[in-house]
Structure formats: C-alpha cells, structure tokens
Amino acid sequence: MLWIMLEDLDIQCPHCGALFTTTADPSAGDYETIEDCEVCCRPMTIRVTFDEDGEPWADVEAA
Numbered sequence: 461m462l463w464i465m466l467e468d469l470d471i472q473c474p475h476c477g478a479l480f481t482t483t484a485d486p487s488a489g490d491y492e493t494i495e496d497c498e499v500c501c502r503p504m505t506i507r508v509t510f511d512e513d514g515e516p517w518a519d520v521e522a523a
Contacts, residue, residue, distance in 0.1 A: 467516045469508070474522045476500040484508045484516035494523050 466483040473480075478499035485491075490509045497504060503523035510516055 469516055469518045471506065471518050471520050473497040473500060473502070474504055474520055475502040482506065482518075484510075484518070486510060486514060486516065 464485065464487045466485055468481050469484050470479060470481050472478070475497060476499055478497060480498050482495065488508075490507075492505060492507045494503050494505055496502065505521050505523045507519040508516055509519075
C-alpha cells in the first residue's frame with residue numbers, strides 16, 4: 461500500500477483576507493485548483509508548486 465503525505469498550506473483569501481489552511485498533494489506535482497473561501501464563499505485560484513526540497517508553495521488570486 462502506498463501512503464501519500466499531504467502537506468498543509470496556510471493561505472489568505474484575496475477577497476476578504478481570511479487566513480485558513482488547505483492541503484497540497486505532492487504526488488500531483490505542480491497544479492492549479494479553484495476553492496471557495498471558508499469565510500466569504502468567494503472563489504479563488506490556488507497555484508501550488510513544489511521547490512527542489514519538495515516544500516509546497518501557493519500563489520492565491522481571485523478567481
């Protein structure tokens with residue numbers, strides 16, 4: 461059985477400024493997703509990239 465460790469990412473909503481945590485899937489490589497803010501429910505685009513050490517980074521903008 462293969463176990464994949466999801467990485468926690470702290471992000472900030474570009475609409476209301478709320479801070480919350482989402483998860484990044486290192487097995488997916490760099491990817492983009494759209495999620496709704498947990499506070500204001502407005503959509504945001506989250507671009508997840510991984511550096512050479514495998515650490516995730518997120519770029520968040522209004523969708």
